Amino acid sequence: MSPCDLHGRGFLVTRPVHQADGLCRLIDAAGGRARRFPALVIEARHHQSARALLAEDWDLVYFVSPNAVTFAHALADARQPWLHAGCIAAVGGGTARALQAFGRPADLVPSGRFESEEVLALPALARMDGQRVLIVRGEGGRGLMAETLRQRGARVSIAEVYRRGCPEVNPQPLLARWSEEIHCVTVTSEQILRNLLAILGTAGRERLINTPLVVIAERTAETARALGFRDVVLAERASDEAILAALCRCGDTARGSL
Structure with a gap:
């Protein structure tokens, strides 16, 4: 049973392609919309x-x-x-x-x-x-x-x-619909965070740092805050279930800003 209803909000999942399925399924089952955007290649x-x-x-x-x-x-x-x-x-x-x-x-x-x-x-x-x-x-x-x-x-x-490594990807389709589709971002490592900033570039930086961010490690949270992120949520564990629970809190923040 899902810990919350994500009310159709969009969540950016930045894990590598082969590691994103579990979290995406949980987001979709909780009524959210998982948007896959791998920011790391292995x-x-x-x-x-x-x-x-x-x-x-x-x-x-x-x-x-x-x-x-x-x-x-x-x-x-x-x-x-x-x-x-x-x-x-x-x-x-x-x-x-x-x-x-x-x-x-x-x-x-x-x-x-x-x-x-x-x-x-x-x-x-x-x-x-x-x-x-x-x-x-x-x-x-x-x-x-x-x-x-x-x-x-x-x-x-x-x-x-x-x-x-950092994948080569065109961020423009994502950025064009960011405000409508992305209400919270997940990153599961510091390298993914830095890659995402590099991929989105100057054009996307403000949109990214002003979007609620869920991380799984305190050191990543500290890095994110030092980089200017306004709203950082730390999951209790690295499991998909714990990330979903953090997304529920992140989602409440995002819904309140709509």
Whole structure:
């Protein structure tokens, strides 16, 4: 059952194409109109170094996203078990579900907000003396996890299995109907936020920053406010259901401004 009625309002979904379906279905089921506008592209990064790292034995392997799981599995040798680890950690529920789908359930998943900070707060990672840890992520990901685990005594390696980019898209059709169709915007990463600003350009900046924005991480909220966004709503979690609940609050704000 939907937490609210979105009353036909329009919500911009900026996730990559292959990750937008779940949220769009929830928006439509709640009486809203999901407008797909991918502001991030994800591509495989085929490096032999990452393939070799994935074939080694590890005390802990940490996956930062569902994409990390999918692209790591694609790199693995199909003739052997694709993970050799005493413990598998996932940043959140979506990543845990991706691991389950590939036959290797996560051993550690935070119960709070799905961020690296929550994973680092797990008691199992408090002391890492001498443990071999592999972090599976995208190219140029955050360094917090690796830095913190090294401070705790771990020997950390990083396998970068995908890269993120900014799609080339003409924003004019979207901007032409922005005031009629877009009442709230969702962004699920800081890079998506910056890409969206770049895609919309000078012509769309004011419209964007004056539209209510839903984010899933406090650091993204802070970035958005620093960039001039007027109304930023922080979802309680990164799940589609939590984003929808935040859109209900965002939608109330948008309806009041009509």
